[in-house]
Amino acid sequence: MKVYRALVAIAFLVLVGQLWRLQIGRGEYYQQAADVNRFRLEADPAPRGVIYDRRGYLLVRNQPRLSVSIVPAYLPDDPTERRAMLIRLANLLDMPVTNDQVKTPAQAAMERVAGPQPGVLDILSEAELAPYRPARLKVGIPREIALSLEEEHLDWPGVLVQAEPVRQHLYSPLLSHILGYVGPIPQEQAQEYQARGYDPNRHQVGLSGVEYTFEKELRGQDGQKLIEVDVAGREVRTVGEPQPTVPGYNLHLTIDLDLQQAMAEILGRHLRTLYKKQGVAVAMNPQTGEILGMVSLPGYDNNELIGGLSVKKFQELQQDPNRPLLNQAISGQFPPGSTFKIIVASAGLEEKVITPETRLHCGGILWLPNRFYPEDPSLAQPFYCWIYHDHHGSHGSLNVISALGQSCDIFFYQVGGGYRDRFAGLGEERMGYYAELFGLGARTGIDLPGEVTGLVPTAKWKRVNYSESWTTGDTYNMAIGQGYVLATPLQMLNAAAAIANGGTLYRPQIVHEITDGEGRVVRAFVPDVIRRLPLSAENLSIVRQGMRAAVAGPGATAWAINVPGVAVAGKTGTAEFFIDRNQDGLPDRDNKGHLPTHAWFLAFAPYENPEIALVVFVFGGGEGSAAAVPIANDILNYYFGSRSP
Secondary structure (H helix, E strand, O other): OHHHHHHHHHHHHHHHHHHHHHHHHOHHHHHHHHHHHHEEEEEEOOOOOOEEOOOOOEEEEEEEEEEEEEOHHHOOOOHHHHHHHHHHHHHHHOOOOOOOOOOOHHHHHHHHHHOOOOOHHHHHHHHOOOOOOOEEEEEOOOHHHHHHHHHOOOOOOOEEEEEEEEEEEOOOOOOHHHHOOEEEOOHHHHHHHHHOOOOOOOOEEEOOHHHHHOHHHHHOEOEEEEEEEOOOOOEEEEEEEEEOOEOOOEEEEOOOHHHHHHHHHHHHHHHHHHOOOOEEEEEEOOOOOEEEEEEEEOOOOHHHHOOOOOHHHHHHHHHOOOOOOOOHHHHOOEOOHHHHHHHHHHHHHHOOOOOOOOOEEEOOEEEEOOOOOOOOHHHOEEEEOHHHHHHOOOOEEEOHHHHHHHOOHHHHHHHHHOEOOOEOOOHHHHHHHHHHHOOOOOOOOOOOOOOOOOEOOOHHHHHHHHOOOOOHHHHHHHHOOOOOOEEOHHHHHHHHHHHHOOOEEEOOEOEEEEEOOOOOEEEEOOOOEEEEOOOOHHHHHHHHHHHHHHHHOOOOOOOOOOOOOOOOEEEEEEEEOOOOOOOOOOOOOOOOOOOOEEEEEEEEEOOOOOOEEEEEEEOOOOOHHHHHHHHHHHHHHHHOOOOOO
């Protein structure tokens, strides 16, 4: 009995000592462990800022999207039970169990587009480093799947269904190229975004359009809340005061939604009539540089690309030869054709190569002597005026105003490249200098990603790229916007706007102001001047008169423009381009041997005090006067309120 009592006493002392160790010695540790089991710090994602047009119409808003996450600490302890549950979960979510398993056709297609897709076990393996933190499995699950998961919640502890805000574009595809879309952080940029406070497994970022450019302003600041959970990991209550979310700022664009819709409808209707697929129309306020409307057809539905790529749709868009993902207003580089003549005319007047009284003769063909055998007429190279190509005619004697109005090629051949010893032209260097002053060869600086520079060629550029010397023929071609010259529709619009407003080249703007959630202006955008053109007011006035003559003068190429009560000035362009449809290395020509042409038209109105500048471009549309001018006519009639068909 004494031994028994001693053993009981020893056992009791051991239990008391263990209780003391657990509750007193390591009480704080176990209290923290219990709190880790019971409490979870959960992120409260901030909604992105919304986007409006210039009149306050809502263009982009947020709507809830369902996602599935997993908390490793609450999964079943039994390995067999855990694996069986995860296999069923993977099948329900149409995810691989591991990245090593045989993929379904849909999963294999996704890997080809977005890279290797981790399986459920792969995500779980990484998530076990922080077992109480939810790890994202899949986003954008259907409501039916979410309901099924909620029904299985008691049998599947650790599986969470969460709702988070996601973008909804209310007018897609009308504004797809301007607004862009959001999606998962690209793998190659994960570290860069992590350094800026993003979670690559949770956050979505802007990938194109203003969603990309203004990511910092639209993003907002995530909040946090401490929640108490039950044994299955389900939220019971919020503990303490949560850290509130700060919504992102809102964007107010310069775009006029009504005008944008009208421009898209008019351009699309005319493209169907012309049996063409690609076209651009951009409207700008020439006094401020604000973009009023920007349409690039074909477009795409950016709602289909939000929150992860629809593989089939994305592949279709990528492989479409009409390039619907490309905003051709800023990313398409094309020969500007005769629209370039407004720059050559400005340069010629300012450099005193010509005066308003200078008259040059157009006989339909200009024979350029061979530089090595100038006396042999059989070796002379012919340069044609468009009127000779179309009607075997000529323009006769012209000054700069009538040459712009009738778009005479031979007049501008001579202004740009001279002719023998009779007339000294600008030369390629001075033409290139003025082209760059007007903004060609450089990005305009609009707040949209993907803008290209175009090309203002030089003799050095040709030697480097073609191992050939610059010739007078190259200068002639450059003078009419052909040869190696390339420009975007927005660059040509900006050049025309600078002539319209008296010589100020503005940076085109797409955002009018940024406001917070209470409507307070955080940042207001003011007109941003790139440069004042070194052109006299008299010379700019002469060029404007030439553009007015293109609409209302004798032999006007844009005679079809008719906006009641409004004087319009403009410039047509018809630009030859190379295309090899037969893949034989030879240019595609029509039955008369002519290359295909792009159709251009630049305009501004009213002539006396311009409030709108416009560019219309039709890829492969033919003559600018026949294809682009009617589109511009309908847009200007809508803008000025007559609505005439």
